[in-house]
Amino acid sequence: MSSRRSRSRPSSGSSRITDDQILDLVSKLQQLLPEIGNRRSDKVSAAKVLQDTCNCIRSLHREVDDLSERLSELLATTDTAQAAIIRNLLTQ
């Protein structure tokens, strides 16, 4: 956890950011991550959570790229009703 304290805090304003606030936010991020070890909140360091978050966001960006390509190829060849898709999505 010491790596967090040595990191320079940007001069955002008058309010001092407490370590508890940061801990709380980092644990919130940790819960979002799809990992086996995300229950054991005490044993995972903040650096690992940040690293996993970065990896997660990068992989999500890649998935968006792949899906865009897939949709672009499908777009030319199909003719479907949009009402059916929206209905499908709404009932999920």
Add this chain to the structure above:
Amino acid sequence: MTSIYQINSATRIRFARRFLISLSRMRRASTLGPPSDEEIRTRTRRIRIVSYSSMAFAVGSSRAWSRALVLKIRNRARFRGILRNKCLASKKKRVIKRHKVSREMSKTDMLRRLVPGGAGMGICGLLEETAHYMTCLATQVKVMQSIADHYSK
């Protein structure tokens, strides 16, 4: 994993609606017959931008990352033709530099680069925005996946 998808169901519907409308507009505008590789590449790029902008608009101006993303997309569209040659030249130099520095960059800086608008935030704001951004990204991926699955049936 389930916590990612439980939030923002209204946002998900707004995103899906905007995205589908943009997709149908693209389909109507496309040429008849099999598209060339160049057309597919251009359309892929457009679909990618449309997906991010649809999500940013669906989230609205309540989040710093969505505001930053909307601004970025608008500015890019506006200056794309004029500054294209200039940007390409300077981008090449910048990419080489980035590889050298990336090992020393802190995790916070990496996160700031990934989250739109992250550069100007304090650490607390950055972590909050990251959490919301990640859930919205996951929603975006899930909706795009179900659309693609529906189209490929």
